[in-house]
Amino acid sequence: MAINLMDLEPIKASTDLSSYTAFIYGIPKIGKTTFIHKLYGSRVLFIATEKRHKVLVGANVQYVSTWTEYLTVLAQLRNPKIKEKFDVVAIDTVENLYQMLEQYILAKYNKTEFGQVDWGKDWTDLKKDWKDGLQMIEKLGYTPVFVSHATQVNVKIPVAGILQEQVNDTMTLVEDKKTKEQYYEFTKYVPDLKDKVMAPINKMVDNILFMTLTTDERLQEHRVIHLRETLQWQAGSTFTGIAPVVPLDAEAYKKAVSDAIDLIDDSQKKEERESTGMEEETLNFDELMAEAKEIAFKLHQAGRMDEVQRIVDETFGAGNKLTDATKHQAQPLFIAVQKLKEIQ
Template sequence: MANDIDIFSLEPSKISRDLKGKYLLLYGAPKVGKTSFAVQAPRALICAFEMGTNALAGTRFVPMLKWTDFKKVVSQLRKPQAREMYDTIVIDTVSIAFDLCNKYICQREGVDSIRDVAWGQGWGMLKQEFQEAFREITMLGFGLIFIAHAKEKPTEARDSEGNSISAMAPDLTSSAYTIVNSIVDLIGYISVEYDTNGGSERYLYTRQTPTIFAGSRYKYLAPKIKFGYQELVDAIGDAIEQSVSKDGAEVTDHTVINQVKSRPFAEIMEEAKNIWGKYLDVASTEEEKDQHLNVMRDIIRRVFGSEDFKLSTAVPSQADLVELFVDEVKDLM
């Protein structure tokens, strides 16, 4: 991946009113409307780790039977056509995604349990694999909606009689939750509430209570919102307007995303070959050419960890390192 970095051309960040490019974790009871909400996001791609989309017309979804299926999706999201078709990637449900990632690591390492990986490295491998997949999606410029089931969990809080208070929380392992929490802008709990006549209404809780786990990076977002896609868009818009008036934040109607561009490995290698030749060609004497050759060997040592590494032997997994070599030589010309 190539990421054109220029710190001198940066503009101050702005908060967008829409949900494009935002990252959410929504959780609630089965059939409460989590997936129905997610498919309302414009140009959404549903990664269906469980089949809750069969009754939803007009959705684009792909069944995820194993973690390698998801890795194929991430690979395809790197292509320019993906940005032309999709804005938001929906993970339904994230707990199953984590389980399949766990299974993938075990198969790759030839063990039955993540605990059996040599030197206790299994959990680190699992965390890295799971985290990097979603980090790449965000860096490619897509929004993310994680869907999870709800689970009642004990808390340290006590009621007036000293009894332990339970709270609704996402049904995720601590490892999966830590990773997802580091990504998302909003954790919302969907609750169904009934009136005295038996009528029901769904609400989205966006702020922590003694019995509900939730949270948001939007300072002025209402703690309880009528559940619905447009209702959340409007509530975030209101929160942003308050941020503008009270904190002086800058706002835009649409998310502006600096995408990380991807290009074929063969193209990267061809540029490396060309830049090598050009840097030698600008030398006017044999002595100067030897100096340029030593400079590039020093760059190779710093980038690849060995001055004996031959650039022509680089493999696709080293694409980022080859890009770094090219950028450093370019800076010398």
């Protein structure tokens, strides 16, 4: 890519809701998946890790049960005809997909737990493959939306670290018996993900939506979306003027985003989706073939050519040879390489 600072133009805010990445989490059965379906309609592809979408009528759902199947979906997302169908790819749920990657890495090294591979290569692969696997969605020109469950953690903050207006009746004032220092102790809602799982997602998303139940002054329950961080929950938005809380409803959220965008000067807005500049990324057939041959050769030396042939049969059809693949078969070759890596 040629760089010319003379042609540099200031960033403008997109008015297209589907161009903004999001992380959505909340309490069980609150309606996270239904919300996403109503928000994006037929333009969202759900990569589902659980078979619980049977009543989500009209939704486009692809179930995956292994990391290899996830890679297969990514390979097909490169297809221009697929790109015409979808704008958004939703991972539902993140924690299950991460577990599939863990199983994939352990199987690759024929281990039962992490930390058994020299130089920590299993941990290195886990971190890199997780980051690359998630970022690939955006690199291919789609907007990623990640879904997770919520959990509560105990938090202790020194009295001096909290503004008086932040104190509420959910907090308990406690004193350390040894130091006599006073703390406010309370629970906070956060995504039910380890830091290493959440880290790359946090860097990718524009908006973090927390969905939960609340009660009004008449003690009636309401489902809401929190869009701003507080001491009690993790949330956040790229829109500085967005409402902190809205009803858990796709139209209400659209209006909140629209109202926030309206606060931006018209000269600083654009209607089209943000381009990643990588939508035309293609598979390099020669590199894939070289990688496939290298892995197949190692497996041949180990007397495992029957496993190689099984994968070739599954991918290209019975009776075909790996070396007979043509450049028009780059996509199935990509899948074959991923399967070979899994048994390596």
